[in-house]
Amino acid sequence: xxxxxxxxxxxxxxxxxxxxxxxxxxxxxxxxxxxxxxxxxxxxxxxxxxxxxxxxxxxxxxxxxxxxxxxxxxxxxxxxxxxxxxxxxxxxxxxxxxxxxxxxxxxxxxxxxxxxxxxxxxxxxxxxxxxxxxxxxxxxxxxxxxxxxxxxxxxxxxxxxxxxxxxxxxxxxxxxxxxxxxxxxxxxxxxxxxxxxxxxxxxxxxxxxxxxxxxxxxxxxxxxxxxxxxxxxxxxxxxxxxxxxxxxxxxxxxxxxxxxxxxxxxxxxxxxxxxxxxxxxxxxxxxxxxxxxxxxxxxxxxxxxxxxxxxxxxxxxxxxxxxxxxxxxxxxxxxxxxxxxxxxxxxxxxxxxxxxxxxxxxxxxxxxxxxxxxxxxxxxxxxxxxxxxxxxxxxxxxxxxxxxxxxxxxxxxxxxxxxxxxxxxxxxxxxxxxxxxxxxxxxxxxxxxxxxxxxxxxxxxxxxxxxxxxx
Ligand SMILES: Cc1ncc(COP(=O)(O)O)c(C=O)c1O
Numbered sequence: 001x002x003x004x005x006x007x008x009x010x011x012x013x014x015x016x017x018x019x020x021x022x023x024x025x026x027x028x029x030x031x032x033x034x035x036x037x038x039x040x041x042x043x044x045x046x047x048x049x050x051x052x053x054x055x056x057x058x059x060x061x062x063x064x065x066x067x068x069x070x071x072x073x074x075x076x077x078x079x080x081x082x083x084x085x086x087x088x089x090x091x092x093x094x095x096x097x098x099x100x101x102x103x104x105x106x107x108x109x110x111x112x113x114x115x116x117x118x119x120x121x122x123x124x125x126x127x128x129x130x131x132x133x134x135x136x137x138x139x140x141x142x143x144x145x146x147x148x149x150x151x152x153x154x155x156x157x158x159x160x161x162x163x164x165x166x167x168x169x170x171x172x173x174x175x176x177x178x179x180x181x182x183x184x185x186x187x188x189x190x191x192x193x194x195x196x197x198x199x200x201x202x203x204x205x206x207x208x209x210x211x212x213x214x215x216x217x218x219x220x221x222x223x224x225x226x227x228x229x230x231x232x233x234x235x236x237x238x239x240x241x242x243x244x245x246x247x248x249x250x251x252x253x254x255x256x257x258x259x260x261x262x263x264x265x266x267x268x269x270x271x272x273x274x275x276x277x278x279x280x281x282x283x284x285x286x287x288x289x290x291x292x293x294x295x296x297x298x299x300x301x302x303x304x305x306x307x308x309x310x311x312x313x314x315x316x317x318x319x320x321x322x323x324x325x326x327x328x329x330x331x332x333x334x335x336x337x338x339x340x341x342x343x344x345x346x347x348x349x350x351x352x353x354x355x356x357x358x359x360x361x362x363x364x365x366x367x368x369x370x371x372x373x374x375x376x377x378x379x380x381x382x383x384x385x386x387x388x389x390x391x392x393x394x395x396x397x398x399x400x401x402x403x404x405x406x407x408x409x410x411x412x413x414x415x416x417x418x419x420x421x422x423x424x425x426x427x428x429x430x431x432x433x434x435x436x437x438x439x440x441x442x443x444x445x446x447x448x449x450x451x452x453x454x455x456x457x458x459x460x461x462x463x464x465x466x467x468x469x470x471x
Contacts, residue, residue, distance in 0.1 A: 004045035007038055011046065012055060015066055023386055026056060026064040054226050057399050058291070059379050060372065068386075068397055083233035085201060085220040087436050090212040096205045096433050099418070103427035109450070109459040112418070112427035114254070115319045116402055116449040120373060122366045126318050129357040133349055145348035147336040149175025149325070152355040157325055166300050168327045174335045175325050177346050179284045179312035182326035183247070184210050185342075186308035189334045190278040191216055191244045198237050198246040200229055202434035202443075204254040204282065207247045219243065220435070225256045225396050225405060231267055238275040245278040251295045252285035255434050255445040256405050257398030265298040272306060279307040284324075285401045287316040287367055290375045295400075305329040313354060316367060321350045374402050374449055381448035384457065388464040390471050402449035407442060412470050414444040420466050426459045 001009075014020050027035060032043045047064050050056045056064045103112050138144065148154065154170040161168040176182040183206065191197060193215035199207050201220035211218050219237040222230040229248060237243060250260045250268075260268070272279050283297050299307040308331060312324030323346060328335050339345065357363065382397050382404060389395065389406075396405040408414055415430040429447075431440030450456045 003038055003042045004049060007036055007042060007046035008049045008053075008055075010036075011050060015055060020066045022066050022068045023383065024066050025062050026066065028063055051399075057397060060290075060375065062379070068395060083222045083230055084237055085437060087218040087220065089215070090208050090218060090436055092205060092208045092433070092436060093212055096209060099430070099433060102422060105425070108422070108425045108427050109456060110427045111446045111448075111450070111459070111463075112429040113447050114429070116315060116370075116374065116447075117377075117451065118319065119451070120370055120449065121318050122362065123318075125360075125362050125366070126321075126353070126357055129360075130349075130353045133353045133356055137349060137352060141348040141352060145175075145351050146345050147174060147339050148332060149173070149346065150348075150351040150355050153323075153351055153358070154325075156355065156358045157327075161327065164294060164296060164300065166297070172329050172332045173325050173327050174332055174339065175323065175346055175351060176310075176312075176339070177324065177343055178314050178322045179282065179310050179324035180206055181339075181343065182308075182310035182312070182324045183207070183280060183282055184213070185335045185338045186280045186310055186326050186328065186331070187211075187216075187245060187247060188214055188338055189328070189331050190280070190308070195244040196241045198234060198243055198248070198277070200248050200253070202255055202431065202440045203247075204249065205433045207282070208434075208436060210247070218436070220437075223253070223256065224258070225398075226258055228253065228256075228258045228260045228264065229268070231264070231271060234268070235271060238271065238277060243275065243277050245280055246272055247280040247282065249282045249285075250298045251283055252288060252398065252401035252403075254285070254401075255403055255429065255431075255443075257396065257401060257403050259295050259398075259400060260298070262296060262301075265296065266301045269298050269301045269307070273302070273304050277306070281307055281309045283309060283311045284315050286311060288371060288374055288401045290371060290399045299327065308335075316370065317354075317357075317363065321354065322346065323350060323354055375399075377451060378402055378404065378448040380452050381446070381450075381460065384452065384460050385446075385464070388461050390464065390468045392471055393467055402447060404446045404448045406444050406446055408444075408467060409471060410442045412442050412467075414442055417444065417463075417466055417470055420470070421463060424462055424466075426463060428463070 029043050033040050051058055057067045058064050154173040157173055158168050158170040187210050195216055197216045198219045200223040221233045250265055281298055297309050299309040309327040385395050392409045394407045415432050418428050418430040429445040431443035
């Protein structure tokens, strides 16, 4: 056994035996070198191995911290019956609409919101680009920016793919109104009403709404908070139903937070292409990683052009501009035609503004700051929750993005918690938004991008009190 594996095994044993408890900081690299007698390199490799296996999470300020276990209340049941669930029709939009509307009041501390805290966006710089665009906009701007969208912007996006070793021709990219339009048009381009589509369970509610809108039938595949979609269950779905498309997230999944390993992304692509099934890949959080490298999309492993990769600037730069895209490969033309029948195109001045902003060096600097702040805030929120929540509540932490998934004991309804909290101007996203069955009704998603001000701290503590009351 390699030395670093040996050391990692020793530390796992210590964690199992509560020598190092959840949330507790492991000895620094240097200290561990002294304690264990192994070299610094061995210790570093051991810590990295533990991190890749989900035993610890690294945090720039606190070093390596013991990660929470994936508790039974969060992890899906191991029995096979739950692996696959079938839904002939979906009816979730009204519920999601009501929840989102109710949380819109300015006074609400919005832990239910799907976007990062707006103060994290570089508003001044973006405004400067907006003003410059307004001054210099050519009279032909409406025509120049029709589908597939602004050429400079598409070239910038293609270069960002190239920086990860992924070749995407700018002509395969279609600019859309946020990722949501990209995802919806992508799904529409590869399905017809009544077709079967594979979705994760739990899934981003936008996927469920799209299936409802397009009258599609769903196969919900068991998805684990740490490892993501269950590939055996996926295989079962593919071999028992004539599936046309699979819509899922590979990086920092909403609501659970996991990122699929590269190996799993590769296997996923192999499975889907063996059954000639399109992948609609939702990758809106890929810039919000905490480590040193941006995770690859599954599209990076696709040699057959069956992946429609959708993303946007909504989570990383500016939410209100509503600019996203799909790298649609051979489906790009079909998507443009569908766009012609719906929104025609996204706003020309906004596309030009983004093209202007992204041509500067500001975006990379902003992203670095954004990632650092999100990591800090999420970690602080997690610590605060852990220290105030009743012990029956499980908090699932993931290293990326800004969501925390919380599970109450299974007999407690998180929608009830949502209603109680809203009366006190606190909002959460109850688990019922992310599935069409009752399976996640005891869970909720919490937005951890807010700065821990007095108001936010009070709201988190209040949530804990309400949970205690319900339990
Ligand atoms: C997982 C996921 N996909 C897509 C979207 C939509 O992104 P956009 O605002 O760019 O349309 C969201 C927004 O909440 C999301 O959370």
